[in-house]
Amino acid sequence: MSLNSPARQPLAPTSINSILNPVIEPSVQSKPDAPTKRKADELNEIDSEDDRLHYITDNCDQVRRKIRTLLNSGEMKVTEFQRAIGVNSNAYGRFMGYTGRDKGSGSNTYVEAFKFFKKRELQGIKVPKKKAKTTEESAKYDVSAITLDGEAETNVLVFDSCDEIRKKIRAHLAQPGVAQAAFLREIAKTYRDGRKIQSKVLNDFLGKRGASAGNTSAVFYSSYVFFEKLRIKEGKPRSKHRETMEKLYAGKGFDTKNRSDRGVYCFAGETPVEDKYGKIHFY
Numbered sequence: 001m002s003l004n005s006p007a008r009q010p011l012a013p014t015s016i017n018s019i020l021n022p023v024i025e026p027s028v029q030s031k032p033d034a035p036t037k038r039k040a041d042e043l044n045e046i047d048s049e050d051d052r053l054h055y056i057t058d059n060c061d062q063v064r065r066k067i068r069t070l071l072n073s074g075e076m077k078v079t080e081f082q083r084a085i086g087v088n089s090n091a092y093g094r095f096m097g098y099t100g101r102d103k104g105s106g107s108n109t110y111v112e113a114f115k116f117f118k119k120r121e122l123q124g125i126k127v128p129k130k131k132a133k134t135t136e137e138s139a140k141y142d143v144s145a146i147t148l149d150g151e152a153e154t155n156v157l158v159f160d161s162c163d164e165i166r167k168k169i170r171a172h173l174a175q176p177g178v179a180q181a182a183f184l185r186e187i188a189k190t191y192r193d194g195r196k197i198q199s200k201v202l203n204d205f206l207g208k209r210g211a212s213a214g215n216t217s218a219v220f221y222s223s224y225v226f227f228e229k230l231r232i233k234e235g236k237p238r239s240k241h242r243e244t245m246e247k248l249y250a251g252k253g254f255d256t257k258n259r260s261d262r263g264v265y266c267f268a269g270e271t272p273v274e275d276k277y278g279k280i281h282f283y
Contacts, residue, residue: 097170157253
């Protein structure tokens, strides 16, 4: 060994245990990936035959509230929603015009709308928040600036049949942003005595059928006044039905004082039949 070479360092003592049981350094493990949100195309994975879509747990009023909340949020328009659940505007309008837990339970709109919302629920899609009403929206149905002849005496001449007013009410309640309670408050303003019109009165009127069925209802008269003011405000022309009613009931209007179901006198063998304008014909 050269005198100039460095001296070797002594080896550290090694125990027999370190040889037989070597220490293994833990490996650095990567953290599991955080769960990612499901893609939009994965939201359709629920089969249309899924039993959960066919066991209806919401009543008709609850489904109507969900529809209105969806439309008021601005997420979908009425026509888009109708296409999404596969119903036409007439079926949709009839269902949305009803009020009551079981009113409309036989409607296809009720069944398909429930499936639509149940599927969204199972997919984890939250119910959209109600969009705040703008001043423009709240003023859309304000008709307080218009006064009709005879309104102060609660004696506006009516030129619509009861069935026609029922159609208008159902169509109106089917509009996004229109609540039944707000509609009742608005038509109650027709009366100057501060009265309130309850939902039961509306339901009773909507549940009738016939041109003169419900002619003495407060809903019939006040709704006519409201829709007539709204027609004037929007600058719309009179309908053909309205023009015919004006000819048939010129100068006196449709009877809103005497109940139509009080009966009529006829000869033996005659059958009284009411037409769509409320006129009685004998056959």
